[in-house]
Amino acid sequence: MSPRHPSRSYRRGFSGAAAVCTVAALTLALGACSSTDDSGPGSGTDTKKGDGRPELKVTGAYVPQPPTGKMAGGFLTVRNGGSAPDKLTSVSSDLAGEVEIHETVKQQMRQVKSLKVPANGALELGRGSNHLMLMDLKHKPVKGDEVTFILHFEKSGSVTVKAPVEATNYTPEK
Known part of the structure; x- marks a missing residue:
């Protein structure tokens, strides 16, 4: 078995960080799309x-x-x-x-x-x-x-x- 190539490890780490950023951005975008606010009866x-x-x-x-x-x-x-x-x-x-x-x-x-x-x-x-x-x-x-x-x-x-x-x-x- 050969040792991991350093660039692969870097790429995998970068992809993980990119994925986290993408998920965070999507979560914020979906949260901002909320169109209702239930303020109780009469509203x-x-x-x-x-x-x-x-x-x-x-x-x-x-x-x-x-x-x-x-x-x-x-x-x-x-x-x-x-x-x-x-x-x-x-x-x-x-x-x-x-x-x-x-x-x-x-x-x-x-x-x-x-x-x-x-x-x-x-x-x-x-x-x-x-x-x-x-x-x-x-x-x-x-x-x-x-x-x-x-x-x-x-x-x-x-x-x-x-x-x-x-x-x-x-x-x-x-």
Whole structure:
């Protein structure tokens, strides 16, 4: 048996170091690709990093307990920290057969196909303004329940949000 050639030993050591560096780089790259952050009930995120792209974060989601089991309102805020606008194009929910997006102008509400989420701004869905209407409820939600919303955006894809059901007269603190 002949002794190891020094250059082979060096190459093997170099290849091992290169492999470790490659694995470390891939681990960091995959970790940076994470697109969600579960911040608990009433919040959800979908972050799209980079120039010219939206960076969305959903907070403050809730559903007031409705007086009847026919329809309910949904409220939340979509913040966009990115340099590009986006649009909320549709919403689905485990509670409702249909979720409509409503715009309120001069105390008149009407269904719309989408709502804009401005770049470096926010889309606020709240009482007396733009909001979600949950139609054809599968059951009447009561305080303490949780409703799942899937928000569909033009550029950012879908974001799932868990919204607690609050008292009928609940108003979040600002």
